[in-house]
Amino acid sequence: MQFYQLLKSSSDTKARRGVVHTTHGDIQAPFFMPVGTRATVKTLSQEDLHAAGAEVELSNTYHLYLRPGLEIIGGAGGLHRFMSWPKPILTDSGGYQVFSLTDWRKLTDEGVEFQSHLDGSRHMLTPEKVMDIERALGSDMVMPLDECSPYPCEYEPAQEAVRRTTLWARRTVEHFRRTGMGEGGQRLFSIVQGSVYRDLRERSARELLALNTDGYAIGGVSVGEPVKEMFEVLSWVVDMLPEDKPRYFMGIGMPDQIVRAVGMGIDMFDTVIPTRYGRYGTCFTDRGQVVVRNGQFKADFGPLDPECDCPTCRNYSRAYIRHLFNAGEVLGLRLAAYHNVYYYLKLMRRIRQALDEDRYAEFAQEFLARYAAQDGAAPEDKSRAKT
Amino acid sequence: MQFYQLLKSSSDTKARRGVVHTTHGDIQAPFFMPVGTRATVKTLSQEDLHAAGAEVELSNTYHLYLRPGLEIIGGAGGLHRFMSWPKPILTDSGGYQVFSLTDWRKLTDEGVEFQSHLDGSRHMLTPEKVMDIERALGSDMVMPLDECSPYPCEYEPAQEAVRRTTLWARRTVEHFRRTGMGEGGQRLFSIVQGSVYRDLRERSARELLALNTDGYAIGGVSVGEPVKEMFEVLSWVVDMLPEDKPRYFMGIGMPDQIVRAVGMGIDMFDTVIPTRYGRYGTCFTDRGQVVVRNGQFKADFGPLDPECDCPTCRNYSRAYIRHLFNAGEVLGLRLAAYHNVYYYLKLMRRIRQALDEDRYAEFAQEFLARYAAQDGAAPEDKSRAKT
Numbered sequence A, B: 001m002q003f004y005q006l007l008k009s010s011s012d013t014k015a016r017r018g019v020v021h022t023t024h025g026d027i028q029a030p031f032f033m034p035v036g037t038r039a040t041v042k043t044l045s046q047e048d049l050h051a052a053g054a055e056v057e058l059s060n061t062y063h064l065y066l067r068p069g070l071e072i073i074g075g076a077g078g079l080h081r082f083m084s085w086p087k088p089i090l091t092d093s094g095g096y097q098v099f100s101l102t103d104w105r106k107l108t109d110e111g112v113e114f115q116s117h118l119d120g121s122r123h124m125l126t127p128e129k130v131m132d133i134e135r136a137l138g139s140d141m142v143m144p145l146d147e148c149s150p151y152p153c154e155y156e157p158a159q160e161a162v163r164r165t166t167l168w169a170r171r172t173v174e175h176f177r178r179t180g181m182g183e184g185g186q187r188l189f190s191i192v193q194g195s196v197y198r199d200l201r202e203r204s205a206r207e208l209l210a211l212n213t214d215g216y217a218i219g220g221v222s223v224g225e226p227v228k229e230m231f232e233v234l235s236w237v238v239d240m241l242p243e244d245k246p247r248y249f250m251g252i253g254m255p256d257q258i259v260r261a262v263g264m265g266i267d268m269f270d271t272v273i274p275t276r277y278g279r280y281g282t283c284f285t286d287r288g289q290v291v292v293r294n295g296q297f298k299a300d301f302g303p304l305d306p307e308c309d310c311p312t313c314r315n316y317s318r319a320y321i322r323h324l325f326n327a328g329e330v331l332g333l334r335l336a337a338y339h340n341v342y343y344y345l346k347l348m349r350r351i352r353q354a355l356d357e358d359r360y361a362e363f364a365q366e367f368l369a370r371y372a373a374q375d376g377a378a379p380e381d382k383s384r385a386k387t
Helices: A046-052 A061-066 A070-076 A079-083 A095-101 A127-137 A155-178 A198-209 A227-238 A255-263 A273-279 A311-315 A318-326 A330-356 A360-372 B046-052 B061-066 B070-075 B079-083 B095-101 B127-137 B155-178 B198-209 B227-238 B255-263 B273-279 B311-315 B318-326 B330-356 B360-372
Strands: A004-009 A016-022 A025-029 A031-033 A057-059 A089-091 A105-107 A112-115 A122-125 A187-192 A215-218 A247-249 A268-270 A282-285 A288-291 B004-009 B016-022 B025-029 B031-033 B057-059 B089-091 B105-107 B112-115 B122-125 B187-192 B215-218 B247-249 B268-270 B282-285 B288-291
Touching: A016 A330, A025 A031, A031 A330, A046 A330, A046 B311, A057 A061, A057 A079, A061 A070, A061 A095, A061 A127, A070 A079, A070 A127, A070 B318, A079 A089, A079 B318, A089 A127, A095 A112, A122 A127, A127 A155, A155 A187, A155 A198, A187 A198, A198 A215, A198 A227, A215 A227, A227 A255, A255 A330, A255 A360, A273 A282, A273 A330, A282 A330, A311 A330, A311 B046, A318 A330, A318 B070, A318 B079, A330 A360, A330 B330, B016 B330, B025 B031, B031 B330, B046 B330, B057 B061, B057 B079, B061 B070, B061 B095, B061 B127, B070 B079, B070 B127, B079 B089, B089 B127, B095 B112, B122 B127, B127 B155, B155 B187, B155 B198, B187 B198, B198 B215, B198 B227, B215 B227, B227 B255, B255 B330, B255 B360, B273 B282, B273 B330, B282 B330, B311 B330, B318 B330, B330 B360
Parallel strands: A031 A268, A057 A089, A187 A215, A215 A247, A247 A268, B031 B268, B057 B089, B187 B215, B215 B247, B247 B268
Antiparallel strands: A004 A016, A016 A025, A105 A112, A112 A122, A282 A288, B004 B016, B016 B025, B105 B112, B112 B122, B282 B288
């Protein structure tokens, strides 16, 4: 069966309603992937994620490779069984973490050598090694090693990163094929780089399109650049991508950014925002963020989000959740994180429904107007700085 | 309706099968009360507690009085509504915490003045004030202010504590009646003190029996004394207590201690052991404790407790839970705490079933033999040292 199936194109936007088929089940698209960095979406159980309607999880190769290590995850029979998540999993390549988390690294065309942020031990990731790791993890969607440019980035190093990303993508595809990962049901993406330079982005996309990977990701975004530039990058690349493959905007974003990106033709999203913000007591609603730790909610016995039907909002008050945060009680983080993940997953369901009914332009306009009117507008997204 | 109803007496032990009736529902006895110190049983949601079969929660007057305070809890309509727990609640008096948590306190017959462990602010608890607080909380079962002797304790101060505990209990009963708390559906206990001195324990019990409170508690136990002495104290007091009222062994205990105490005629238990041990990665099974953080479980893909049917044991492996602890992930604490609370609640169901079938002596003998045979026997219970 084809990996990505286009069900319906929006008549007044570039949004796409589709479905992604994997050996661990279908994922209705556009979709959001809760991030389980260390094989757990922070504070939430897999039962919580099922109940919240998650159809896929993302997990981090770098973290899992270092701890607990492949011997343990392989011994469990792969990542699905290790973390008890029978539905699809996407794993990143670890490249981003090598660049953002390690104090020391050495980058060559061969690969990247680095010191573990855990114990200082030295490791080497190559495009082939990353595939071997992801084969052992058994994830449904695998990302290749790429070189993610920081922001800001001069033209020369950004060009060099594109060259190396393509070189690595070629070796990745070769290794992926030679080792039969595709026959095992795994699907390979490639990652468009090029920083904020249009010609580099287009060159990167062209070179990767020639490799005909199963899906395409736009990487090196949400690394500190202004939101306006991020969407410019998206607009340059997205129209070059094939209709019959899923498009993944990596590490994005705030709810309004997701709504906008869907309208431009993106199918897949991941971000730690809902769990991270939740752990700091910031909760999402259509009408703005509720910082539940704030004193104003001390005696507010209403729900976190009056429009939400999640267990947090059905069963607990703002005053109670604020009390939990004040007392340092773990349940506070959990209730807030649950609401936020639920909010994101429900937003995707609303997006898909609007697409099913072919009224995406209207939906997006209404959503964005309400969202923009919020008090205390969303701060710049720094969520990927330290994942 | 009578508060405590005796359903069946064990023919070969002193165990009792009963039911406690409250305005928030019935509680099948003997029962265990998960401890929600700050209006939350650590790491668990109320939905978790319902699912695990909890019929009652215990909460701490001292902590809730200081934070969030009565204005907030009163504003929510009482503690049940504040914490979203519609079933029965027992609140302690705060006396134990004043003695164990504060750096400064001044004890007189009038009451106890103390400095908050949170901000150093000064407060005064009197028997009447404690009743007023518990009336505002709206708990179903209320404990009076008592003086809990430490261990070891000389005879003279233990005698003084008994005198003061009786004095305070009299004032408590008077205030409880005058303010109509009983008509409001609340039920009052009194607490037998007297350290490890038989005559003091018997005097305390006699004096409190004259007050005819709704239930009787044995306090000042599990404060550091050897387990043997703890059960001696229990044996002196329990036979003096009336048949038609519930008997509460405060702050007890390890699973084998609960099984023994039920056999001596105790109906009610509370302890932070299941949540506290769970948070440190120690899990209870009939065959001993599993310290899931230990390296031996690194590649153990079996359940925490092979005999358990809780979600933790059905869905997750020891290796996975160990990984969560190693990575500092909150889900580890939660899964372990859930299992432990479930284990305790299920132990009580097994106890009640054995009583229903009038085979408690046999059940206890088998349970205790298996439990005693465990490797790494249970450490001395220090669980109340800092609640």
